[in-house]
């Protein structure tokens with residue numbers, strides 16, 4: 001069988017994007033979207049991928065001329081749908097740990113305009129030991145600072161910097177750390193002013209389940225593709241910052257679900273965390289105690305489906321502030337995503353650290369519901385009771401101290417544990433204790 005590089009003739013386009021990270025998520029989300037921009041608009045750009053850590057997949061990408069296939073699979077209006085896209089947008093890769101000068105050289109090409117990244121939740125970190133003279137410094141923000149400094153010294157324009165890491169205020173956090181390195185390394189006030197005025201950092205929220213190479217599955221590809229990537233059909237990207245830049249990345253004009261907002265990312269983030277993640281976290285202990293194994297099994301079961309719908313539609317959505325129809329459409333879509341026959345999502349993987357997830361993803365809905373309606377949300381409090389019962393079993397997966405406390409404490413003591421919930425929840429005792437056994 002031929003390799004994909006022998007089948008796909010890659011066009012030559014100006015290099016306009018620097019991308020930190022070669023992982024499945026970026027390739028199945030950002031690069032897939034940029035490919036569509038090239039195919040359907042006059043964007044005309046290619047991507048240079050920088051491997052942010054020593055070991056990665058750039059060699060494997062280079063072995064097939066950086067082209068790969070992305071397959072999206074899911075349900076659309078209840079029917080299975082599969083879409084396939086060849087992605088030829090990556091011109092080449094750069095590995096700073098092997099050739100640091102080649103990495104710094106990127107700063108000198110005036111065509112580069114965009115920087116995207118996804119270096120995992122661990123990537124946007126401040127490492128005090130990092131120095132400008134390291135080749136390379138270890139953290140992503142330190143590598144970026146070194147690149148920006150080269151750019152500044154070359155008297156070139158700054159960048160639009162759009163991180164995709166799943167942390168709150170990713171753009172702002174990245175910028176703060178870059179500025180901290182600029183000060184630590186004494187790179188001068190002029191450079192700091194240039195970072196602030198010539199570069200634009202955006203906060204983002206990304207939402208797509210990307211499942212990577214479909215190991216153990218048969219594909220009908222007529223060529224070899226070791227970098228084949230898979231995901232669900234759904235995608236959402238909310239980008240927060242100066243919206244006048246959206247004309248440079250007109251994703252929304254070609255039907256992609258990309259929303260630019262000046263300062264309302266928190267609404268979309270809240271919607272996702274409360275509805276999608278909140279539904280997961282309300283479901284998991286309750287369903288695992290009943291012997292269920294995957295999210296799909298739960299949505300396919302009529303009783304659990306009804307429980308989940310009651311949590312979402314009766315008790316979570318009424319506490320949120322986006323237009324009701326928008327919230328309902330999003331929720332229906334989430335349930336369709338949960339039912340995706342191509343994705344095996346283990347409840348046990350979602351169960352990791354359920355106490356802290358409950359605090360962020362479910363408790364705010366409970367508290368807001370009580371505040372708005374002056375009554376108790378029975379289904380979400382059932383979920384709270386199930387969480388307490390769940391930690392009495394060996395299925396709980398959390399740090400040793402949380403497991404020990406939750407296993408041995410009674411409901412009263414658990415509700416009083418302000419370090420877990422941010423406040424004393426004793427007032428929920430009568431209701432939660434109905435469901436904790």
Ligand SMILES: NC(=O)c1ccc[n+]([C@@H]2O[C@H](COP(=O)([O-])OP(=O)(O)OC[C@H]3O[C@@H](n4cnc5c(N)ncnc54)[C@H](O)[C@@H]3O)[C@@H](O)[C@H]2O)c1
Nearest residue numbers: 021022023024025026052056119120121122123208209210
């Ligand atoms: N896969 C998904 O469904 C999905 C959806 C939304 C967000 N995400 C987030 O995207 C991240 C990457 O997911 P993926 O599926 O691409 O994983 P992956 O394993 O395919 O890729 C991981 C990427 O992160 C880089 N990386 C790893 N550790 C790093 C570090 N300490 N510093 C800098 N770079 C580092 C690697 O070089 C690689 O490019 C995850 O943290 C996940 O939370 C994933």
Ligand SMILES: O=P(O)(O)OC[C@@H](O)[C@@H](O)[C@H](O)[C@H](O)CO
Nearest residue numbers: 207208209276277280349350352
């Ligand atoms: O990834 P976690 O462990 O933080 O949360 C588990 C799931 O709720 C989560 O992975 C969702 O599936 C994801 O956030 C969808 O974009």
